[in-house]
Amino acid sequence: MNDFAYARPATAADALHLASEPGTSYLGGGTELLNWLRLGIAEPAQLVDLSRLTELRGVRTEGRALWIGAGATLAEVEADAAVRREAPVLAQACLRSASPQIRNRATLGGNVLQKTRCAYFRAESPLAWPCNKREPGSGCAAREGSHERHAILGWTDACVATQPSDPVVALACLDAVAELQGTGGRRSVAVRELLLAQQEAARLGATRADEARLESRLRPGELIVGYRIPLGASRRSAYVKVRERESYEYAMVSAAAALVTVAGVIRQARVALGSVAQRPWRLPQAESALAGLRPDDTEAVTRAVRIALDAEARPLPRNAFKVALAANAAARAVRNAGRQA
């Protein structure tokens, strides 16, 4: 890795001021960023360590919402009594992430901004294959290569990667809002819209390279301060993570479900899929179709989700199995959510 300057400001204002310097990266727990430095994925001239910022800490109830600071670690979020009671899907998603050591350091801010696990992308330079994220314009090796773990939604020929965060799927399901702060002031963005799939990046990006390299709506120097989760409708929620190993492994697919039920029948459902695209994927058509069903009527639930998914899924030649896997995972999440007290 190349040499970099390191600053550890005490306030968000100081952090934002330092970040106005081009080539600056924020440092949360460092569990992702240090990998990028070692592989040559990122070469910041300056790291701004956020660990002193009190504005980013804490998990607390504020009126009808749960506030979680971007600096809260996955371990803190998972262990919090209010999170476990009011939004169990988020506690479950955090608990199924990574390993205990990593959860003790990784922050909810950084976790949401992690990058794809695509093996072509994660290689040490020099790369022996094309990757539009690493070398703009070189191509996408996964498009015609090994893409069993890649996207079934939102991809373009320039990039077919998925983003593997578990907590972001739960936050999208919970209709969480990310509060951002930049030098221009504060703004809010729904978590379900914070990250970008490649199709969206192509529309929003300023250059052709952005199609593969623009991954979120964050502006340069902008900081995630925390997340606000509306309370009251998420006690019946659950997270399902389908993976080859039971721990310390990324998802093949994942699903988050949150239900409002009356007399055991779904009145309102929110379903989000993970690791099927470069962002969490809500299924509004499925959510409508689930109203009136019982959460443990797995056959009907799976059918409703599958119909909705088939309408928009665009599997690659070798990952069509992810469509069935995702629908089944969503149905399991709905069933588990229904059983949540």
Add this chain to the structure above:
Amino acid sequence: MTIRFDDLAQPTPGQRSLPSLPAVAAASVLGADSRPTALPPSGIGAALPRADGVPKVTGAARYAGEAPPAGVLHGVLVPATIAAGEVTRIDATAALRVPGVLRVLTQADLPRLQPAPSPPVAQAFMPMQANEVRYEGQPVAIVLAESLEAAEEGVRRVRVAYRAAWPAMFSSAATVRPRGGADKNGYAFAEVDTDKGGTPALEAALAAAAARVDQAYTTATRHHHPMEPSATVAEWRGDELHMWDATQWTYGVRYGLAAMLPMPPEKVHVRCAFTGGGFGGKGYVWPY
């Protein structure tokens, strides 16, 4: 000539004394009358501490790359990113600007080696003797620096231009004549062991099955993957070469190098006190 057991019990100079055979028989598992008795005091069945157990578990064991002499330079290899073809240009200017990087060696800087005897050397083709590239990952340059980190950073910044050629490609399903006859050793060039057709009972069972899966599965080729990466330290003391190498065959390294450099084998000293896994991958001498 008859050998009396009492003769064997006399220790020759420098040897441990041997117990007398009658005494061993008396202490052995099956006694003279075939009834089991106590185990002998040493040998099979005794709980002996593994000689390298404590140093390896406590981290006291020093592996090849771990304790280089003072003033050592670190060399990291620049790997070819094409599978076949040739190097046309190597631009080291950016690499040489990394603090700590001292030199970038190319094939023009290396001595011409004698043909490598194989075994003990793993492959007859030696990288960096010409511009030819024969496999992806083949070393095409070496970055020398004062620290490992600087050398690794230097490798990232070396710009190599290639003229790529088509590599040889074959699929596992292709019928390829096995080398040297039909040796069914499981390697890629051997005939795949398959059974065709079935018994009537098998056909009937398949027809009646609730579900049938007909699919082709591929798995990557196996790969030695020891925890200890390959590392070599080389030090010249006068005209004698001293090496510490991650190897399963120190004599192989000695004689292989002596043949290639060339130099008298008595002046090549190779040490490997501990190997952090090899599984055969460190059994031959590799060009790194």
